Each structure stands twice: as C-alpha cells, then as structure tokens.
Amino acid sequence: MARAPKNDSKLRSLRAHGTLHPHPEDVTDSDFCADGFFDRNDFVQVKYEMLRRARVDGVPISRAAAVFGLSRVAFYEARSRFESDGLVGLLPRKRGPRRAHKLSPKVVQFLLETLNNEPLDSASLVKLIGRRFKISVHQRSVERALERAKKKQRGDCATAARGVTVLAGSRRAVAESSC
Numbered sequence: 794m795a796r797a798p799k800n801d802s803k804l805r806s807l808r809a810h811g812t813l814h815p816h817p818e819d820v821t822d823s824d825f826c827a828d829g830f831f832d833r834n835d836f837v838q839v840k841y842e843m844l845r846r847a848r849v850d851g852v853p854i855s856r857a858a859a860v861f862g863l864s865r866v867a868f869y870e871a872r873s874r875f876e877s878d879g880l881v882g883l884l885p886r887k888r889g890p891r892r893a894h895k896l897s898p899k900v901v902q903f904l905l906e907t908l909n910n911e912p913l914d915s916a917s918l919v920k921l922i923g924r925r926f927k928i929s930v931h932q933r934s935v936e937r938a939l940e941r942a943k944k945k946q947r948g949d950c951a952t953a954a955r956g957v958t959v960l961a962g963s964r965r966a967v968a969e970s971s972c
Contacts, residue, residue, distance in 0.1 A: 803832070803834075804834060807834055807835060807836075811884075811885040812835060812836050812837050812884065812885060813834055813835075813836060814833060814834050814835065814836040814839055814862075815836075816862055817833040817834045817839075817862075818833075818862075819862025819863075820833040820839055820860070820861055820862045821859075821860050821862070822842070822846075822860040822861055824842070825839070825842075825861075833862075836885070837880070837883045837884060839861050839862070839863075840861070840863070840867075840871045840875075840883045841875075841880065841883055842861065843857050843858065843860075843861040843863060843868060843871065844857075844868075844871060844872055844875055846860075846861075847868070847872075854868055854869075871883060893934055893937065893938050893941075895928050895929075895930050895934070896930060896934060896935070896938040900922060900926055900928075900938075901938050901939075901942050903921075903922075903925065903926075904918055904922070904935065904938065904939060904942075905939075905942060907921060908939070915932040915933075915935045915936050916932055918932075918935050919931070919932050919935055922935070
C-alpha cells in the first residue's frame with residue numbers, strides 16, 4: 794500500500810485551487826528534489842522558480858523548462874503571463890468555452906423569432922433547437938443567450954434612439970424607430 798503524502802492538507806488545498814502540478818515527478822531540479830522549502834506539487838511555485846532560474850541565474854530556457862518538467866512553449870506562456878499579470882498570471886486559468894459557442898447568432902435569431910410568434914418555455918426551446926439545428930444545449934444556456942440578446946437589443950435601441958434624436962431632433966422620430 795502506498796504511504797500517505799507528508800502534507801495531505803496542502804495537497805488537498807492545491808488540488809482544490811487548481812494549482813496541483815499535473816506531473817510533479819517530472820520536476821528534476823535539485824532544490825525541488827530535496828525535502829525543504831520547495832514543493833514540486835505546487836505548480837505556481839514550480840513555474841515561478843523556472844522563470845527565476847532563467848532570468849536571474851541565466852539558465853538557458855530549454856534547460857530551465859526541462860528540469861522543471863515543462864516544455865519551452867509552457868515557459869514562454871508562463872513568462873508572458875507573468876510579465877503582464879505578475880504572480881497572478883501563473884495561476885491556472887479557467888478551462889472550457891469562454892462563450893456560448895453552440896448558440897450562434899443564427900440560433901439566437903431563430904429563438905427570438907420563435908418567441909415572437911408563440912411564448913414557449915426554455916425546455917420547449919431546447920427541443921426545437923435540437924430538431925432544427927441538430928445540437929444539444931442546456932436550458933440555462935438558452936435562457937442566458939436570450940437575456941444577452943434582449944440586453945443587447947435594449948442597448949442598441951438606446952444607442953439608436955440617441956442617434957435618431959440627434960439627427961431628427963424630435964421625440965416622434967424615436968417613437969417611430971423599430972426599437
């Protein structure tokens with residue numbers, strides 16, 4: 794049976810915060826191999842020390858990356874983030890899509906047109922999207938996309954209203970706009 798790590802609570806904390814090194818066994822730097830201050834499980838510490846070794850100690854980038862178990866590409870990414878964001882830049886970034894990639898403008902337009910014709914709940918809209926576009930989306934994603942679209946329309950109307958008012962010089966022109 795494998796023995797428990799020395800500091801189980803630190804490992805749990807690193808894992809919970811997404812800063813646990815995925816391959817600590819690849820770190821071969823002598824300071825990290827000794828039982829002391831440096832912890833090869835702490836990914837932020839590993840990346841910072843890799844950058845420091847290259848910059849301060851003059852270790853070649855390829856060598857620094859290798860002894861810290863990372864690629865040269867990972868070194869350059871870490872350096873770029875560190876230079877732009879400081880130590881916070883070495884923290885892991887949130888994974889996954891950054892936007893609603895399935896709900897394209899075409900799908901959202903379909904949703905808006907469908908809702909103009911008949912009021913439907915998000916569960917019904919999800920089924921319609923599945924049949925029409927052959928994609929699977931979550932109800933909450935549909936709700937958020939509709940909220941964004943409505944918010945955008947309100948913003949566009951306010952912008953358009955300001956433009957019409959300035960150009961036409963009357964409130965009547967604003968009232969007659971499509972918003």
